[in-house]
Amino acid sequence: MRRIPVWADVVLIPLINLLLAVFVSGLVVLYIGESPVKAMRVLLQGSIGSAYAWGYTLYYATNFIFTGLAVAVAFHARLFNIGGEGQAGLGGLGVALVMMAWDWPHWALALPAGIIASALFGAAWAAIPAWLQAKRGSHIVITTIMFNFIASALLVYLLVNHLKLPGSMSPETPPFPPGAHLPTAHEILAWVGVKFPKSPPVNIALLLALLAAFAVWVLIWRSRLGYEIRAFGHSEEAARYGGIAPVRIIMLTMLISGALAGMMAVNAVQGEAERLVLDSVQGAGFVGIAVALMGRSHPVGVILAAILFGMLYQGGVELEFEMPAISREMIVVIQALVILFTGALDNMVRLPVSRLFHRRGRGGGRAGAGGNG
Amino acid sequence: MSFMQTLLGAGAAVAVSAASALAEPAIIYDLGGKFDKSFNEAAYRGAERWKKETGENYREVELQNDAQREQALRRFAEAGANPIVTVGFAFASTLEKVAPDYPDTKFVIVDMVVNQPNVRSVVFKEHEGSYLVGMLGAMKSKTGKLGFVGGMDIPLIRRFACGYVQGVKAVNPDAVVFQNMTGTTPAAWNDPVKGAELAKAQIAQGADVIYHAAGGTGRGVLQAAADAGVYGIGVDSNQNYMFPGHVLTSMLKRVDNAVHDAFRDGPGMSTGLVVLGLKEGGVDYAYDEYNKDLITPEMKAKVDEARQKIIDGEIVVHDYMSDNSCPVK
Incomplete structure (x- = not known):
């Protein structure tokens, strides 16, 4: 495919996709007899209209940054890791085990412990499909998605039979000790004298997510390993000829990917719930795929796409509250439409747009040099 | 800023x-x-x-x-x-x-x-209301085999089951009650397909009255019972109207x-x-135009007598959650 300018690649095309999705969602809302304009207003106001709304949007976005980065890193090696859901779930298990193992005195200790535990568990869960791919050639798409089911079953088993409080009816761990509590935006901003509502769960893990995004950028474009990953992704044969060991690249890429997905638990399990519940991932592992696709596997794109999906999630929750006629199933339909248009139907817009640019490009337009696909 | x-x-x-x-x-x-x-x-x-x-x-x-x-x-x-x-x-x-x-x-x-x-x-x-529907079930059953399908396997649902079995045994000490739980997670409250499978398995073993305490999963249980021509017993809401002639009664739990x-x-x-409890009107069994032909006057007299005895404290139905065990199986 011919190159198109960077701005068109990372801004214009996602925007057109988004508008299409909004349009079709509007038709769906209209179909059930509600006003699409009002729905849109509730969605926007509920997701970015107040500090409270931002607090939740950024909380969800933090989850999606982690899982989006996880998918993006693997993409660079042409590995399609759709096991983010399971890896993040296992990350939650790691966090829960570590947090309950000791009465943590301070979050400054609990945070690194949570990061290490979640990353290790997430990476370990990705390691098995990675090894199967590297050594046996079992396709990573099949193995990672199957590992999601295994992770879910494992978590149910552990929560129901071992981790829940004796006598409790809910399959969830007891609350973590108070020392494991991560500072929320309310507390962090209070240190510098800025008021922020108390209830939104956005917490220090957001900064961790941004750091992780920067680290991924350094890794992919500024490190030797990143070069090898990209070379392997572009052409396995050429990479092999250049002395790059495929087994090592597959393993390392998937371990990093799994660790990133697992670290989502620092935000969701340690930061928000402060105990491990069933389904702590809430589908973020799958949203990560859409986020990485929409963000073109670039950390900046991933952050922006994650915020967009955070808005959709938070706005969707607000829709449920404000417009009960739009049932929970409808919200899923609207979210799915956005994923469909931005992820799966990307080329539907990309081809005409790139043709358009190509035609205009002959007239003297500048051909973009960027893009990383 | x-x-x-x-x-x-x-x-x-x-x-x-x-x-x-x-x-x-x-x-x-x-x-x-x-x-x-x-x-x-x-x-x-x-x-x-x-x-x-x-x-x-x-x-x-x-x-x-x-x-x-x-x-x-x-x-x-x-x-x-x-x-x-x-x-x-x-x-x-x-x-x-x-x-x-x-x-x-x-x-x-x-x-x-x-x-x-x-x-x-x-x-x-719930054990008091379940006791009453258990009695009705045992009086209706021809095979002496009854079923119970629970939602999520938690002490609360075992309390339903235990009350039910006590009611069944009060009428027919030799009766057999098959008990199944749908799952161990909250998803078990909304899985009518599995509910129907469990009910069919119990029917295959001879059960001809099946009580469910499984929320949305119970739709499948009642459906399977109606399809097989046996009786289901509803829970929480009055579910008698769902399959008229095939829902023997419902254990009303007045969440409303x-x-x-x-x-x-x-x-x-x-x-x-x-x-x-029964005394406070919190639980009861349902009797309306949909099931009045299924419950004979003798059955009704007997269960109403037990109902009064529970209210008066003459019959004490064991509460599973008081000691996490059930005296009958």
Whole structure:
């Protein structure tokens, strides 16, 4: 495919996709007899209209940054890791085990412990499909998605039979000790004298997510390993000829990917719930795929796409509250439409747009040099 | 910083409008969904009854997953809803955490006890109602084999099962009761396909009366019983109308009353533990135009006699949750 300018690649095309999705969602809302304009207003106001709304949007976005980065890193090696859901779930298990193992005195200790535990568990869960791919050639798409089911079953088993409080009816761990509590935006901003509502769960893990995004950028474009990953992704044969060991690249890429997905638990399990519940991932592992696709596997794109999906999630929750006629199933339909248009139907817009640019490009337009696909 | 100020200004505006709004009550349904024809729907009916009586509005939300509980609770509390009714035991740990943050808001939890000063905990003596439907089932059964399909395998549901078996054995000590649970997670409340499979398996073993305590899953149980020409017993809501002639009766659990009363009492309601048994009208068996041909006068006389004895305290139905064991199987 011919190159198109960077701005068109990372801004214009996602925007057109988004508008299409909004349009079709509007038709769906209209179909059930509600006003699409009002729905849109509730969605926007509920997701970015107040500090409270931002607090939740950024909380969800933090989850999606982690899982989006996880998918993006693997993409660079042409590995399609759709096991983010399971890896993040296992990350939650790691966090829960570590947090309950000791009465943590301070979050400054609990945070690194949570990061290490979640990353290790997430990476370990990705390691098995990675090894199967590297050594046996079992396709990573099949193995990672199957590992999601295994992770879910494992978590149910552990929560129901071992981790829940004796006598409790809910399959969830007891609350973590108070020392494991991560500072929320309310507390962090209070240190510098800025008021922020108390209830939104956005917490220090957001900064961790941004750091992780920067680290991924350094890794992919500024490190030797990143070069090898990209070379392997572009052409396995050429990479092999250049002395790059495929087994090592597959393993390392998937371990990093799994660790990133697992670290989502620092935000969701340690930061928000402060105990491990069933389904702590809430589908973020799958949203990560859409986020990485929409963000073109670039950390900046991933952050922006994650915020967009955070808005959709938070706005969707607000829709449920404000417009009960739009049932929970409808919200899923609207979210799915956005994923469909931005992820799966990307080329539907990309081809005409790139043709358009190509035609205009002959007239003297500048051909973009960027893009990383 | 000006960006931040804009945000904070907007936030403050929201807070002010929330405070000045009338304190509407709110209800949060559990994962079975509002229209599960059983537990959550009973709560919905209670809310609707209050709405009809007073002409006032209430707010509601259905959850998508376990992790949303806290956001839903905080969202309503921040918006000034009062009281806030949570339908289901699974809210307990979240409510324990959230309730202290909103000391001026009253919360209600059904089926579980939360010890906070601003929480009313409503629990039911499901074993008493289950005892009565167990008696009816045993009197109706020709094979002497009955079934029980539970939702999620938790002590609360075992309490239903234990009361049921006691009622069955009171009529026919030789009867056999097959017991199955649908699952171990909240997904078990909304899995009618599996409910039907379990019911079919019990029917294949000879069961001709099957009682379910499984929320939305129970639709499948009643359907399978009706398809096989045997009898189902509904739960929580009156489910007699669903398959007329094939639903022997329903164990009524008046979650609707719990919701209605909380809404009626409003922000000034009393808190603490409320226990609703047969005596308090919290549980009962259903008898209406859909099942009056299924229940003979003798059956009705016998069960009404037992009903009165339970109310008078002459019959004490063992509560599974008092010692986590059941004297009969």
